[in-house]
Amino acid sequence: MRDTLYHRALLDAGIIAPGGSGSGITSWRGPGLGVARRMVDTFVEQVGRFAPVARTEHPFLNRRDAYERVFPQYANIYRLPATRRSQPDWVLRADNLHLNVEWLRRHRHPGPVVATGGLLRHLRGSGSPLFRERYIWPAVQLNHVLPAGEGPAALEGYRQVLERTFEAFGLPVLTVETDALSSYGDVCHLTVSCLRDGRPTVLATTYLMAAPYRRALGVTGDLVDVGFTGKVLALASMHHLDRGGLGLPSALAPVQVGVLAPPGAPGVDDWARGLTGLRTRRVVLADDAPFRRHRAERALLRAGTPLTYGVRPDGRWRLGRRAPAGHGPTAPFPDAARVRAELAGYDRRQLEATRRRLRHGIEGAGLIQGVCDGCAAARRLPVFGRIVPHRPARCVHCAAPGRDHLVSEQGRFY
Numbered sequence: 001m002r003d004t005l006y007h008r009a010l011l012d013a014g015i016i017a018p019g020g021s022g023s024g025i026t027s028w029r030g031p032g033l034g035v036a037r038r039m040v041d042t043f044v045e046q047v048g049r050f051a052p053v054a055r056t057e058h059p060f061l062n063r064r065d066a067y068e069r070v071f072p073q074y075a076n077i078y079r080l081p082a083t084r085r086s087q088p089d090w091v092l093r094a095d096n097l098h099l100n101v102e103w104l105r106r107h108r109h110p111g112p113v114v115a116t117g118g119l120l121r122h123l124r125g126s127g128s129p130l131f132r133e134r135y136i137w138p139a140v141q142l143n144h145v146l147p148a149g150e151g152p153a154a155l156e157g158y159r160q161v162l163e164r165t166f167e168a169f170g171l172p173v174l175t176v177e178t179d180a181l182s183s184y185g186d187v188c189h190l191t192v193s194c195l196r197d198g199r200p201t202v203l204a205t206t207y208l209m210a211a212p213y214r215r216a217l218g219v220t221g222d223l224v225d226v227g228f229t230g231k232v233l234a235l236a237s238m239h240h241l242d243r244g245g246l247g248l249p250s251a252l253a254p255v256q257v258g259v260l261a262p263p264g265a266p267g268v269d270d271w272a273r274g275l276t277g278l279r280t281r282r283v284v285l286a287d288d289a290p291f292r293r294h295r296a297e298r299a300l301l302r303a304g305t306p307l308t309y310g311v312r313p314d315g316r317w318r319l320g321r322r323a324p325a326g327h328g329p330t331a332p333f334p335d336a337a338r339v340r341a342e343l344a345g346y347d348r349r350q351l352e353a354t355r356r357r358l359r360h361g362i363e364g365a366g367l368i369q370g371v372c373d374g375c376a377a378a379r380r381l382p383v384f385g386r387i388v389p390h391r392p393a394r395c396v397h398c399a400a401p402g403r404d405h406l407v408s409e410q411g412r413f414y
Contacts, residue, residue, distance in 0.1 A: 006238035007129050009246040012302045015233075016129070024127040024134030026230075031254040031303065036138045038252050039233060040116055042168050043140060046161045051144065051154075052111035058099045064089035070098045070216045076122040093120040093135075097225055100143035101217045112144035112224070130234035132414070142226040151208045151222030155187060158226050159388060162191045162204050169236045170249040170350035172358050173203060174368075176406045178385030185225070186210050189388060192406070193354075196238050198361020200406070200413055203235065204228035239354045240323070244301030247322045249350060250343040255281040257339060258300035260293060261311035268311055271333045278339060281305070288313050306346045307339070323349040362406075370394045372402035384408040 010016045015032035028036070047053045064079060065088065078092040096115040103113055118137035127133050146154055159175050166173050173193045181188045185207030193203050209223040217223065233252070240247040250256050257280045261268045272280050283296045297308055297320060308320035309330070319330035323346055334342075362368060369381065370393025376383045380397050384406045391404040 005241060006234055009241055010129075010234075010237050013246040013248075013304050015237075015246075015304075024123040024132075026129050026133060026135075026137070028137075034254055035233060035248070035252050035304075036230065039169070040114070040138060040140055042251050043161070043165045043228075044114055046165050047112060047114065047142065047158075050157045050161055052109075053142075054107070054109050054111065054113045056100075056103055056113055056115050057117045058096060058103075058115055060093055061090040062092075062094055062099065064091050066098060067091045067094050070213060071095060078120050078122070093118055095119065096139075096141040097143060097213075098217060100141065101145065101219065101223070104143065104145050105218075112142050114140065114142045116140055130230045136229050139229050140227065142224070144224040145219055146222040146224065148221040151224060152187070154222070154224050155189060155206060155208055156389075158206050158224060159189055159191075162206070162226070162228075166191065166193065166203060166232065167351060168249065168251045168347075169232060170240055170347065170354055171203065171232070171236055172351060172355040174358075174362070174406070175388040176385035177388045178406075180384065181205075181207070182210070184210060184213070190385065191228075192362075193235060194358045194361040195235070196357070198357060198365060200362055200367065200408070201235065202414060203232055239357070240350055242322060242325055244298065244322065244325060246302065246304045247306065247350070248304035250306050250347055253279070253304045253306055255279050255300065255303060255305045256307065256343060257281075258283060258297070258305045258308040259311070260285060260296055260300075260308060262288060262313050265311050265313075267333060275336050275339060278336065278343075307342055309334075322346060323353065367406055367408060368404050369396045369407045370402045371396065371405040371407070372398060372400040374398070374400065375402070376405065381405075381407050382409050 011018055014029050015035055017027040017029050044053055044055060077094045080090040080092060082089050100113050100115050116138055118135050119139045120135055123134040144154060163173055171193050173191045176190045176192050178188050178190055187208040189206040190202050191204035192200050195201050205227050207225045209225055214223050236249060237246055256278050257275060259268065259272050259280060259282045263284050272282050285292050285296060293310060300308055306322055310318040317330050317332045318327055320327050371381055371383055372395035375381060375395055375397045387404040387406065393402055393404045395402040
């Protein structure tokens with residue numbers, strides 16, 4: 001991960017702060033905290049359509065014995081030894097799986113629980129902001145305990161939840177079922193998108209947890225684990241850049257609609273207040289000098305604003321769009337439905353642009369190929385995983401009926 005344009009755009013937008021708090025630790029600014037909150041809210045809203053969902057956040061310190069009963073082999077976490085024999089040893093922000101399962105048991109909650117917060121990991125080198133860090137924030141982890149046999153149907157439900165969530169962020173994805181992580185999950189789904197250059201990258205993981213973990217957690221049925229991180233925001237920023245800077249999808253943008261108008265422009269304040277449910281920012285221009293309008297609009301664009309309305313002193317209105325950038329006249333005082341339609345069009349254009357990049361970078365590069373069960377089992381091709389849902393295709397090796405697979409010489413990728 002060497003693309004730094006996305007990082008510069010996040011800094012310019014005021015989403016994150018320069019410098020950070022240490023190597024591999026990103027510092028977030030106020031607008032960025034709002035973007036992260038909307039990312040989590042969008043996911044939780046989609047989960048709520050599938051199952052009754054609860055939210056929680058766990059303490060920074062977790063008991064080491066409880067953690068290592070489930071994860072005895074992981075060495076890349078931070079431990080805090082007790083200073084007295086009567087006190088427990090601790091781990092620092094290690095994982096939420098065991099804590100979530102205990103929360104579900106304690107509250108007798110029938111659906112999933114979503115934990116948010118950060119995770120601490122040992123990191124060699126400086127990493128890449130939001131892609132690979134020492135303090136991984138935000139880290140979103142969902143766990144769902146189900147009766148035995150219901151896990152596969154839940155896995156399919158969460159596949160759709162993740163695909164809809166990421167599409168709301170302008171990120172089309174493929175779901176790949178892989179055996180590469182079979183020690184952790186009996187079934188593993190990787191939600192895969194692409195970098196700006198077309199290389200595949202993993203956005204989320206979903207597991208039907210393997211028996212050793214279920215036994216350690218005291219779960220007699222099925223257990224689903226879903227996780228993703230702030231990497232989602234980094235990838236959205238990487239894809240949605242234009243000459244104005246960061247163009248955040250409307251679901252995430254701190255300001256969805258910017259309004260540029262001279263002081264006292266009749267009706268503008270009432271109209272802006274009437275755009276209920278939309279995040280607006282009113283910018284009062286001291287005069288109509290072109291450089292003032294351009295400067296004010298550039299500031300809105302850098303902050304990720306999708307849509308701007310400019311009001312001239314003579315009453316004419318101008319609409320500024322993105323993806324692609326352009327301006328044109330528009331009728332004064334559009335209602336909220338019309339503004340939402342403009343935002344929806346912007347989101348569709350962003351999604352389609354990224355979808356073309358995904359098709360070119362993954363499918364067009366030959367990473368998706370038809371493989372039959374026999375050739376896959378015999379490892380005649382470097383199969384990484386199966387595309388979900390099932391997509392019939394002829395095997396490229398023997399021409400027998402098969403299905404689409406992700407074929408990758410490099411094996412596991414991040």
